[in-house]
Amino acid sequence: MKTFYTADHHLHHSGMELSFGRIVETFEKPERAEIVLARVNQAGLGPVVEPPSYPRAAIERIHTPDYLDFLETVFAEWRAAGRDGEVWPYSWRHRSMPMIDAPPSGLDARLSYYSFDMAGSITETTWQAAKRAADTALAGADAVLAGEKAAFSLCRPPGHHAGRDFFGGYCYLNNAAIAAQRFLDNGHDRVAIFDVDYHHGNGTQEIFYDRDDVLLASLHGDPDFEFPFHLGYARERGAGEGEGYNLNYPLPAGTAWPEWLAAFEDAHAQIGAYAPSALVVSLGVDTFKDDPISQFKLESEHFLTIGRRIADxxxxxxxxxxxxxxxxxxxVNAVNVLQGFEG
Ligand code: SP5
Ligand code: ZN
Structure with a gap:
């Protein structure tokens, strides 16, 4: 299958993050995409294609214009305020504080409004990198729309924690949601998103929660112990027309392959029953046993089985x-899914 990739992902690199009270090098670093790309080439998966640049309108199908303006301009505003370094939010609304429904005017207040954590910063070129990751998702969707059986969008930064108008969890634009909407806007009427990343895709859930044209099934660390906390419980099943079209499978710390696969098979059957005409896989491989920030126990060979069952x-x-x-x-883990899919 074709891989869509651009070296423009290097335009985003938060220097650091807070991990258990220590400032460490961020886990979401450019090397990640390079390692996946190297394996794509080594495995002979297929051609690697540079995505074109898409009009912002394709992204505005998911994200609000005010949020996109904010992402594009906040770094300059930060500098104009006399600040050096990267743009970081640092304080958020607590449950004791009333919700506000319009962006505030102050810089730090707006940073808080448009985010939910400080997993990643906004650098001078984060907007450009995030835009190119969305382009990468759109180009993959267009390849599938043009008749390819499958495609791989090697997006970086990732996307599933980003909502309509917020960033967090290393994510700025929701690449998978943008791709799912691309399918819907080009002839598909039911799209499923299968989110197998270790973390709950809270952004994807927020975007499609009240809709029945996208089914989201997500397997993840139980939010009672794992990031992003607060969202991802099984009781969240969608609202209004979307009721029944949001399926969460929170799993305990230490979950190994047999228990993970049982949840995967349940989700697989539910997706099959929904009878979508296209599938988007939010492909996180942080379920791996040696992942430095995660607590599941999958082994490399299991990713082959995941791909094979998705092909089914x-x-x-x-x-x-x-x-x-x-x-x-x-x-190896990411490409195993793709090779398992190809059989
Ligand atoms: C896309 C994605 O996988 N985002 C994950 C964001 C996780 N952010 C919280 C990370 C907390 C890491 N601290 C634990 C380090 C253990 N050594
Ligand atoms: Zn994750």
Whole structure:
């Protein structure tokens, strides 16, 4: 299958993150995409294609214009305020504080409004990198729309924690959601998103929560102990017309292959029953046993089985890269899913 990739992902690199009270090098680093790309080439998966640049309108199908303006301009505003370094939010609304429904005017207040954590910063070129990751997802979707059975969008930065108008969890634009909407805007009427990343795709859930044209199934660390906390419980099943079209499978710390596969098979059956005409896979491989920030126990060979079972849907399929931080095995694990799919 074709891999869509651009070296423009290097335009985003947050220098650091806070991990258990220590400032460390960020886990979401450019090396990640390079390692996956190297494995794509080594495995002979297929051609690597540079995505074109798409009009912002394709992204505005998911994200609000005010949020996109904010991402594009906040770094300059930060500098104009006399600040050096990267743009970081640092304080968020607590449950005791009333919700506000319009962006505030102050710089730090707006940074808080448009984010939910400080997993990643906004650098001078983060907007450009995030835009190119969205382009990478759109180009993959267009390849599938043009008749490819499957494609791999090697997106970086990842996307599934980003909502309509917020960033967090290393994510700025929701690449998988943008791709799913691309399918809907070009002839598909039911799209499933299968999110196998270790973390709950809270952004994807927020975007499609009240809609029945996208089914989201997500397997992840139980939010009672794992990031992003607060969202991803099984009781969240969608609202209004979307009721029943959001399926969460929170799993305990230490979950190994047999238990993970049982949840995967349940989700697989639910997706099959929905009878979508296209599938987007939010492909995180941070479920791996040696992942430095995760607590599941999958082994490299299991990713082959995941790919094989995804192929069993027989659907036009777009794989969108999300998380995975065990850099030594990241390439093998991600590409194993794709090779398992190809059989
Ligand atoms: C796309 C994606 O996988 N985002 C994940 C964001 C996780 N952010 C919180 C990471 C907390 C890491 N601290 C634990 C380090 C253990 N050594
Ligand atoms: Zn993740």
């Amino acid at each position: 849907f027989g659907l036009p399929t777009l794989f969108v890269m999300e998380g995975g931080y065990a850099v030594d095995a990241l390439g």
